[in-house]
Amino acid sequence: AAEGFLADERTVLDVVRALDGAGMEDVAERVLEMARQRVLGDYLQPAAIFGEGFRVLSGVNDPNDYRGPGTGYRLEGARWARVQDLPQARDPGEMLAGQGERRxxxxxxxxxxxxxxxxxxxxxxxxxxxxxxxxxxxxxxxxxxxxxxxxxxxxxxxxxxxxxxxxxxxxxxxxxxxxxxxxxxxxxxxxxxxxxxxxxxxxxxxxxxxxxxxxxxxxxxxxxxxxxxxxxxxxxxxxxxxxxxxxxxxxxxxxxxxxxxxxxxxxxxxxxxxxxxxxxxxxxxx
Known part of the structure; x- marks a missing residue:
């Protein structure tokens, strides 16, 4: 199916229309924005990532000024909380349950x-x-x-x-x-x-x-x-x-x-x- 899509004349705009027509407006909007970003090319900056609202963060406009322990870029706020929210996380105490109790x-x-x-x-x-x-x-x-x-x-x-x-x-x-x-x-x-x-x-x-x-x-x-x-x-x-x-x-x-x-x-x-x-x-x- 993917090869067939690439071989014909359909484009990303057809994908956006199909997603929107299927009721997935939020996904369609993001796919369209990704296509827009490819045209803009801002993401080609060194060490670039997309932040909220597809704002490009890179080594140019958001440098990581690392000079040793305790310096440099730090995740904060909602982003840091999201990174720490691991669905598979376990209490370390569970991993040693019973150890030392059955000598x-x-x-x-x-x-x-x-x-x-x-x-x-x-x-x-x-x-x-x-x-x-x-x-x-x-x-x-x-x-x-x-x-x-x-x-x-x-x-x-x-x-x-x-x-x-x-x-x-x-x-x-x-x-x-x-x-x-x-x-x-x-x-x-x-x-x-x-x-x-x-x-x-x-x-x-x-x-x-x-x-x-x-x-x-x-x-x-x-x-x-x-x-x-x-x-x-x-x-x-x-x-x-x-x-x-x-x-x-x-x-x-x-x-x-x-x-x-x-x-x-x-x-x-x-x-x-x-x-x-x-x-x-x-x-x-x-």
């Missing part, structure tokens, strides 16, 4: 963590893990995540120690600190929102063996596979990277929730507190 009661503090010996894997969790936060961003309970990681390590014939890192909420820092405590030098760093890294003590803090940044896509099976791989790294065996589903929309869809979860974890940071050893009530299946 497993299975993690117990045993005091300061020390450097281990032998082929072990350290699981280093964030400061809010199974405390101020109790589920990953994907809704997986922290206790179930730990169970599956421990099961993966045990399946490879190794044992794991769990430590809590207090001085940072950063995934790399959590993993790096855990690796420094591991007898094998291999650790799993686990942020409370679920982002995970397999780290090794001889690597730079921002380096790693494997990184799993898209925590919404991690399943319990993923965490068990991460435990297996960490154990294989500790044994010096060949490792196949854990397959993870890629969802390019996850970041856009969950960026606010991610920020809220990270903020809550950051609130639990104690910069001068050393790592603590944790006991988790769990036994491997025979």
């Amino acid at each position: 497993s009661g299975r993690l117990h503090d045993l005091g300061p963590a020390k450097r281990g010996r032998g082929q072990e894997v350290v699981i280093a969790v964030g400061p809010a893990f199974d405390g101020a936060l109790t589920e990953t961003i994907g809704g997986l309970p922290h206790a179930e995540v730990l169970e599956r990681i421990l099961a993966g390590v045990a399946a490879e014939g190794l044992t794991a120690r769990i430590v809590r890192i207090h001085h940072s909420a950063d995934c790399a820092a959590i993993g790096y600190a855990g690796a420094g405590l591991s007898g094998s030098g291999v650790a799993i760093g686990l942020q409370s929102r679920g982002t995970t890294v397999i780290h090794r003590a001889d690597l730079a803090p921002l380096n790693n063996l494997e990184l799993f940044p898209q925590s919404p896509n991690l399943t319990l099976e993923s965490y068990e596979a991460i435990g297996r791989n960490a154990a294989r790294y500790a044994k010096g065996e060949r490792v196949e990277p854990v397959p993870v589903q890629v969802d390019n929309w996850a970041r856009l869809r969950l960026i606010v929730k991610t920020m809220l979860l990270h903020r809550r974890e950051c609130e639990q940071v104690e910069a001068d507190r050393p790592p603590t050893l944790l006991h988790f009530d769990w036994e491997p299946e025979e």
